[in-house]
Amino acid sequence: MKRLLRICASVLALASASAVMPHAAHADWLEDAAKPLKGTQISGIFLDRPGYRAIIKLLPEFEKKTGIKVNYEIVPYENTREKEVLNFTSQGDITMALVDLVWIGEFAENGWIEPIEKFTKDKSITDPNLKLDGFFPLLLDAFGSWGGKTYGLPFDNYSGLLFYNSCKLKEAGFDKPPATWDEVMNVYGPKLTDASKNQYAFALQSLRGETQSADSFMRFLWPFGGSLLDKQFKSNLMSKESQAGLNFRQALMKYMPPGIVSFDHAEAVNALAQGQVAMITEWSAFYGTLVDPATSKLGDCLAVAPEPAGPAGRLPALGGFSLAVASQASDAQKKATWLFIQWATSEAIAKDYVEAGGVSGRMSIYQDPAIKAKYKFVEPMVASWQKGVPEFRPRFPAWPAISEVVAEWGSKMMLGQVSVEAGSKEIGTRMEDILKKEGYYDGKKKLLQ
């Protein structure tokens, strides 16, 4: 009997040990790997967004465990690329690159960031539970990879979602959100818009800048079967599908508040939060703002769904940032930065990260029933990440110049200053000029986007 009890006790001990093993092993691994790097300082840029506030909250844990000091500067998104490019070209102090998915081509082609294979070869600094296949494949592909190599790990991850005021929809006789853009236009739009009461069905953030080009213009190309470029990298904006999408956006403006071309993210989110509009398509990262009673009147009326589908299916906006090791860092800094990146994007802290307000790129965390129940955005976001277009916005180095052209002429279209057709032609001509100068048409550059 005693022997049996002893065996049972041993089995129990083994079982409980193995249950905590991954975490313990992870912690031990990080501490061991960081021992030679104690006192190393690493630096990067963060944004003033929930995902960064979340990791800042968890930072003391990493610093305590590793003895590595993480310095960060909080910079507005619009200035981030400028700051990083100037830093990289002047051999500055940034050791960790924050890479928006549209910058990955530029950063990788210029050799400003290191491919992760350089570090994964070294077992002493690589997390045994790194599990690259644990990331949503779409995110790892779109945010962190270029030319078949992985450079960064997905850190601040967004999907475009439909946020809506379920109470307003109910009042108008709808018990579910629109599933297609056609429904938004023909069914929900007319019933939810009453301009005399300053009430509108939908707000589309369209301020000139990346907001116009990425959030407004591109959003109506892919779901309608259109795209910016064809396979030869010539403009595809005059195709029937692209024109259909852009004309649809133009027609949908009658259900949006006046002056929509002056709406940035903050104005669109605020219009929903304060009850002026019934629906917006926004990044998942704005969930926190919409549930916070200090910034939103919505309360239980807030509901979230995947973006409506177009004739070509549901191809929602895709956006986000990866973290990558900067080539200009010293060897010790590179190793320390790699440790931080693995930790910040690991499965081990994914739950803490999500609970602190971040959106992890790890698949496993969203299988947790508690997380699913607590965060309404999780299911539609996970659904959106199952299928998508990595090149929702082209990720090649020419994008910033093209984005400026799209921003200018896209908002001119919305204002009616030029027709959709004339605006598309103008964007196409200017875009092809930029791509010609870049060397895409004379075979100097691979047609990668």
Added chain:
Amino acid sequence: MTRTTSGPNIRPNRGYGRWTPFWFLAPAVFTLFIIGIYPTIFALVTSFRRYNIARPRDGFPFVGLENYTSVLTDGTFWASLFLTAKFYITVLPVEIVLGLVIALLLHKTGMGFLKSLARVTLVVPLATTYAVVGLIGRLIFNRDFGVANWFLDALGVGGLDWLGSQAGAFAAIVIMDIWQWTPFCALIFLAGLSMVPGEIEEAARLETSSKWSLLKHVQLPYLMPGLTALLILRSADVLKLFDMVFVMTRGGPGSATDLVSVYIQRVGFRVFDLGTASAQAILLLVITILLSRLYIRVLYKEVN
């Protein structure tokens, strides 16, 4: 022992030599060279090169006048330059007239405390950072809760879509510029008015009761040097006005507020084509110098 002296007792300063003035001037000249002249020379050299720092692998070769040709044939550059000129000739007369009125009011005798308070208040818009002026502008001209529409509603005029329409956005940046820079004009004119000798002004007042005559024949000559300086400074300011406009409208909607500095910033720091951006900046420098020479030739006269 007695010591005799002939003439005044001047002890030669052993530390003073031929090079002494040079050493006094050197720090200022050196600093000016580092922060003013070197960057200008660098920009001039860059304007003759293909210089895109986001494409380091392409190198930075000299391309002669290619950047200047591309700027001078760039329709967007000319459009933004004309828009800047339109902005300049809209804001400047208003600022000068309002500034002069404020200065004349503050120059009147009496109500000392209120005038001192007003003088201090005039500094507030000037001391406000451009970016903050832009943020304030976004709030003031917000269509739904901005104070501009609240004011129009109170007057019985319907609210305007300020930042969402082309004319509205242009008007909004004009108003914010007038708000920020009218006090500067007022202070310059006030300084000019204080230069008018009291006895001349008093004598003129005895000669005429017409305030216009007093202004035209007595005060205006003292205001002209200040006005010249003001025109030179404001020309340079308007040509480089960026932060306020970028924060308020980012140059939009469409290209309604795409002033030349906003366009140059985009070329320089979004596309990172520093060669073209430098050529644009050098052309602006030439325009500023030409305008300054013109103002000095036409307006500047020393008062005897």
